[in-house]
Amino acid sequence: MIDIRLLRNNPNEVISSIARRGIDTTQLYKAIELDSSLRSITAQRDKVRAEIKLISKSVGQAAKNLDQSSIEALRQESRQLGDKEQELDRQVEQIDKALRSILLATPNIPAIDCPDGAGAQDNVILRTWIAEKGIEAEFDPSLYFDYQRVPHWEIGDALGLLDLSRAAKLSGSMFGLYKGKGAALVRALNQFALDLHSELYQEIHPPSFVRSETMVSTGHLPKFSDDAYYMERDDLWAIPTAEVPLTSMARDEILSESDLPMRFCASTPCYRREAGSAGRDTRGLLRLHEFNKVELLAYATPSQANQVHQEILSSAESILQALKLTYRVVDLCTGDIGNSAARTFDLEVYAPGCDMWLEVSSVSWFSDYQARRANIRYRPNSSEGKKSPSFIHTLNGSALAWPRTWAALVETYRQSDGSIVVPEILRPYMKGMERISFD
RNA sequence: GGAGGGAUGGCAGAGCGGCCGAAUGCGAGGCUCUUGAAAAGCCUUGGGUUAGUAGCCCCGUGGGUUCAAAUCCCACUCCCUCCGCCA
The missing domain is CATH 1.10.287.40 (Serine-tRNA synthetase, tRNA binding domain)
Structure with missing residues (x-):
């Protein structure tokens, strides 16, 4: 607000x-x-x-x-x-x-330095990180071999990692079903991301069903009720992102300045009806009603906010770098940022098989917009006389959304023989497995 | 699902329908004393609205009774205990 x-x-x-x-x-x-x-x-x-x-x-x-x-x-x-x-x-x-x-x-006031624009086409690409070279550079599609130009649903099918037709049998379109090593790979990604961040960010395992007030706090209600799953019997909403419970943890509280910034991470399922996007990205894992992701979130004072925003961005980037995936950082323009956000950087990972840049993380600064709705304040340090409580700033970013990361990963790591090399950093989470091949 | 008990300021905990925005204790902040600290003493200390130290609002939430409600009545929500059921 x-x-x-x-x-x-x-x-x-x-x-x-x-x-x-x-x-x-x-x-x-x-x-x-x-x-x-x-x-x-x-x-x-x-x-x-x-x-x-x-x-x-x-x-x-x-x-x-x-x-x-x-x-x-x-x-x-x-x-x-x-x-x-x-x-x-x-x-x-x-x-x-x-x-x-x-x-x-009413949506939030965009940050002064948020680029002007009418829609996604006006977003600004800040930098591209080329995994093959381990540096920031121009994107060069010729770095990829023909055998990497296979979409993940075909790879998943061939290696028995995905079974989307059975997922459809169970739940309809836009649901995922991972099998065997494919399932282990998602689990490994999840575990790895949590481990990477648990030093700086306190791990939380929140509920994934929440009350209406909780959805209002983050700005997901009342305006976007069509996008969320609602359980009428119990008057509960399935969370579209861990941002929802993590933000509302401190609802109606007054924090002390010395405790800020507070940082949290959580791995949760995310539920989205995708009401407005029927027919878009329907193949494979690009758009699902249910998926898992690890989220990073922080409470900060207004003066800390900018630095924390950068910090979350680099935390999210560090996962992609560790996985050696090519990605770019996009500064969303005023026409494309979310309602509650003042400034947002998206991370888009390159998936050679579909030849698409997939949004896997959205790192946002909400200024006091959510805090005002959720009534989260902090009491300034009293060194300079008494000051009344004021609203905190909230920030968050997906540490990564798994289905799209999974997709980019299997496409990038596909070998000429059709097998997939397991990224080194994930091997400890895969019982040392180096390669996923035909059984 | 059944039976009871509860919800008051950062926390704990009082509160005969008018003198209660609220005792008291703890905590926190300031000052005195001290070389410094501790102890002790003194003072201050809820939130919101507003230009405001004026007025108004807030004692779980929403209604009602009354000239007047934290206090009486009704409904709801949440928490705790016990019983049942079940991961």
């Missing part, structure tokens, strides 16, 4: 910033009007309330003096004021509700 005071005091600045997303901002002008009438009517109501309180006290006095006639008079007066108060309060509630629903639907 954006700060209503910021909007009130700098309306033009805020509105033009949000307009950089290329969305309609007329509702924000309405919000400003609602806010000003809300404040004036609230003031009127509070004045009436103050009167009522005074009268009530005099009734107490009169009762002590057994002054029946003045008690009755005061009661009359108070009742009349009560009617007035109720009417004003009704208006306050109505306006407040209208204002709130606009604010909840």
Whole structure:
């Protein structure tokens, strides 16, 4: 949620910033009007309330003096004021509700240095890391051999690592089913990523079903309810990402500045209805309703946020480098960043078999947008006098989403004989296995 | 699923319908004393709204009774204990 005071005091600045997303901002002008009438009517109501309180006290006095006639008079007066108060309060509630629903639907203000753009085509590629050379360089498709130009679903089928037709039998399209060494490979990836990060990030194993309030905190509700799975019987939502529970852990809490930044990692299943993307990326593992990923998330003070953002980015990059996969870092433009984010870097890994750059991580800074919704604050260190609590900043990034990483990995590591070499770093997690070949 | 008990400030824990935004203890911060520290003493210390140390709101949430609700009534949510069932 954006700060209503910021909007009130700098309306033009805020509105033009949000307009950089290329969305309609007329509702924000309405919000400003609602806010000003809300404040004036609230003031009127509070004045009436103050009167009522005074009268009530005099009734107490009169009762002590057994002054029946003045008690009755005061009661009359108070009742009349009560009617007035109720009417004003009704208006306050109505306006407040209208204002709130606009604010909840309003996306975050993009960061100043977030590049302008209308959509994915305007994203800025910051750098490309070439696994074969172990350095940042120009991408060169000729580095790949013909035997790497086989899509992962064919590889998975040939080596018996994937069984997508049975997955479809069980659950329909866009579900995965890994088998044998294919399953072991996902497990290895997961374990490896958690081990790599558990020094810096505290490991959490959160629930994967959450209440509505939890989804609202991160901005996944109310606007994007169609994208999530909902269990009506129990009024619970299946999480679309570990960001949801990890962010809400500190909901309604006041943290102390000396504990910040706080860093967490979690491996969870992620559930997405993909309502708006029917027919897109339907082959293989590129788009699934259920997948696993390891998520990194941090709570920080506003002044720490930028550094922590870079830190999470390099943590995520370090996995791809360790796996020796080619990837690029993309700075998402204002037209492409998510609603709650102020700045986002995507990591896209190159999958030679499909000849596609696959988004495997999205590292975002949410400024105080989520913290405001979730009411997560911190108390500044009291060295310079007393300061009241203010909102923290939240940041997160997928440490990696497994299906797409798995896909890029088997395509990249395919050999001329059709087998797959297991990346060295994963071998300890695969009982030392060096190669996945035909059984 | 059944039966009980509970929900108050960072934590613990009081609170006859008006004198309660709330005792007390702990914790935290500041000061005094001290070479320094400890101990001791003194003072301060919930959140929100607002230009505001004014007013108003917040004692799980939502309703109700009343001139007046933390306190009475109703509903709901959550937590704890016991029983049953089950990984």
